[in-house]
Amino acid sequence: MGFACAGSARHRRGIQVSQSFSTTHKGAQEMRDVFVAREIALRQGWLSHTPAAFQSDVLDRCVLQEIESGARLFAEGVPVGDMYGVVAGQLAVWIAHGRRNPRLVHFLRPGSWFESFPPFTSQGLRVSLSASRDVKVLCLPQQAMQEIADLHPEAWRLFALVSAGYVRIATLAADDLLIRDHVKRCIAVLLRLGGCRVVTPPTSTPIDVDLNQQGLATLSNLARTTAGQILRKLEESGHLEVSYRHIRILAPDALRAMLAE
Numbered sequence: 544m545g546f547a548c549a550g551s552a553r554h555r556r557g558i559q560v561s562q563s564f565s566t567t568h569k570g571a572q573e574m575r576d577v578f579v580a581r582e583i584a585l586r587q588g589w590l591s592h593t594p595a596a597f598q599s600d601v602l603d604r605c606v607l608q609e610i611e612s613g614a615r616l617f618a619e620g621v622p623v624g625d626m627y628g629v630v631a632g633q634l635a636v637w638i639a640h641g642r643r644n645p646r647l648v649h650f651l652r653p654g655s656w657f658e659s660f661p662p663f664t665s666q667g668l669r670v671s672l673s674a675s676r677d678v679k680v681l682c683l684p685q686q687a688m689q690e691i692a693d694l695h696p697e698a699w700r701l702f703a704l705v706s707a708g709y710v711r712i713a714t715l716a717a718d719d720l721l722i723r724d725h726v727k728r729c730i731a732v733l734l735r736l737g738g739c740r741v742v743t744p745p746t747s748t749p750i751d752v753d754l755n756q757q758g759l760a761t762l763s764n765l766a767r768t769t770a771g772q773i774l775r776k777l778e779e780s781g782h783l784e785v786s787y788r789h790i791r792i793l794a795p796d797a798l799r800a801m802l803a804e
Contacts, residue, residue: 588654604687624685632678675753739795
């Protein structure tokens with residue numbers, strides 16, 4: 544099973560992640576891609592906090608897929624059932640309530656896992672995703688999830704932790720918006736979008752956020768000019784680099800320390 548993408552199959556292609564593949568069928572680059580994807584999944588995010596045997600069961604059934612920048616995933620309210628783990632790039636999360644237009648609320652980054660609906664209810668989420676750049680994900684088909692659960696009934700508890708992660712992110716986002724100081728509120732939102740609100744991820748790659756000044760202002764409940772002033776000051780102090788539709792977080796630890804002042 545693949546993505547419920549808007550567009551044709553050119554948006555994606557898959558590589559089986561099982562370590563038992565033959566070099567006759569997989570090129571050297573694909574082998575490297577698979578190795579890197581497994582390492583990322585084991586180093587950060589939901590899967591890294593599960594038992595080793597469960598990790599192997601999941602990864603051996605995953606398919607590595609590529610999604611082109613701009614591709615949309617999951618029409619709102621349409622259940623698909625597979626589980627996905629981001630290993631490269633960023634996926635923008637959009638939500639829509641009632642008749643409102645979809646609004647950007649978050650980014651899924653390497654180490655993030657998600658489903659198209661909660662595993663116990665089979666009800667579609669009113670959430671859509673879009674690739675803000677080229678993205679690679681590990682896809683665990685719904686049938687493979689059921690196979691793992693048949694082998695180990697306790698696996699459903701581990702799968703449910705992904706849904707629990709949604710709640711954690713939502714409550715953290717709501718709590719940050721209650722920060723009265725507008726500078727700290729803006730910093731807190733930016734850190735959350737960069738996946739470093741609580742702790743800096745164990746990676747040597749730069750922490751980039753595919754967002755412009757207006758987008759950050761909206762998410763921080765600020766005027767665009769106010770958000771721009773904050774970004775300029777943080778860039779001048781060496782905490783950030785700001786470019787067109789792009790913010791690079793250079794000093795996440797220092798920014799988090801500013802929130803405690």
